[in-house]
Amino acid sequence: MQKKEHESLKQDQKHQPRFQKFIEGAYDLSLGISIIVALILGFLIGLGLKKLFGFEWLLWLGVLWGILAALLNVYKAYKRHKKALDELAQNPRYTSKEFLEQTKEWDKEDDE
Numbered sequence: 578m579q580k581k582e583h584e585s586l587k588q589d590q591k592h593q594p595r596f597q598k599f600i601e602g603a604y605d606l607s608l609g610i611s612i613i614v615a616l617i618l619g620f621l622i623g624l625g626l627k628k629l630f631g632f633e634w635l636l637w638l639g640v641l642w643g644i645l646a647a648l649l650n651v652y653k654a655y656k657r658h659k660k661a662l663d664e665l666a667q668n669p670r671y672t673s674k675e676f677l678e679q680t681k682e683w684d685k686e687d688d689e
Contacts (some may be wrong), residue, residue: 619644623632623636623637625639
């Protein structure tokens with residue numbers, strides 16, 4: 578059964594686009610930039626609403642929107658990384674007990 582899982586993992590890796598690692602790396606680097614952009618956009622929207630309607634609290638509403646957007650970006654990045662780590666945990670290569678049992682079987686084959 579583990580052999581089938583290992584083969585399916587190899588097939589999944591073959592179907593990934595050529596620049597998948599590069600795209601994921603760029604996406605991770607953009608997290609910091611997206612946080613700053615969300616805060617600046619929230620502030621600018623709040624400032625625009627304050628100037629348009631004349632209420633001071635609209636500025637703080639825009640800042641709050643920016644903070645919430647930045648937190649949403651962090652949460653999405655967390656979920657993406659958690660999913661990747663969960664997939665890695667299912668990889669038979671990194672499950673030590675199963676891997677050790679397989680190596681014992683290989684050693685038995687070599688001894689015969």
